[in-house]
Amino acid sequence: MNSRFEFLGDTSAFGQYIPRESYIHQRDPRTRLIIYCLLFLGVVFTPNFYGLGLSAIIVLLLYFLAKLPIQPTWLNFKRGFPLLLILAVLQIVLGTTIDSDVVLGSLLNVAITQRGLTNAGMLIGRFSILIALLNAFSMSLSTSQMTAALFYLLKPLE
Numbered sequence: 001m002n003s004r005f006e007f008l009g010d011t012s013a014f015g016q017y018i019p020r021e022s023y024i025h026q027r028d029p030r031t032r033l034i035i036y037c038l039l040f041l042g043v044v045f046t047p048n049f050y051g052l053g054l055s056a057i058i059v060l061l062l063y064f065l066a067k068l069p070i071q072p073t074w075l076n077f078k079r080g081f082p083l084l085l086i087l088a089v090l091q092i093v094l095g096t097t098i099d100s101d102v103v104l105g106s107l108l109n110v111a112i113t114q115r116g117l118t119n120a121g122m123l124i125g126r127f128s129i130l131i132a133l134l135n136a137f138s139m140s141l142s143t144s145q146m147t148a149a150l151f152y153l154l155k156p157l158e
Helices: 030-044 051-065 069-095 114-140 143-153
Strands: 104-105 110-113
Touching: 030 051, 030 114, 030 143, 051 114, 069 114, 110 114
Parallel strands: none
Antiparallel strands: 104 110
16 A cells, blocks of 8 residues: 555564574663663764764674674665755755865855865764664663663662
């Protein structure tokens, strides 16, 4: 059945817990939740490409240690890529420029600067790693484990 909302149709690639006999799955859910949260914060607040590269290596290592398939992550990345591309173009076009910026060219009276391209690359890299990390999080931590871990970790706030 075709629908106008076709992009909402197949969400089977996201949010599926995949039970495995792996090093990551055998760890305590509270520890996994804390480590995932720290990785999310690290990716969001990294200031340069070196931090993103290290984050990508850590996420790939996480996939390897948890024995997770790459296919669901690739499908989710393909779905989100048009939005990432639009955001990157907006970053290049609407980004702030300083007098000391290196202007690489001009398109329709819009200066394309090295800073704008760097920021667009950081945006695409950051969101790509976050998509992979979010998929790893949902594939290696079940809903019941996540609930129990959150209940335990938030117990002091009762």
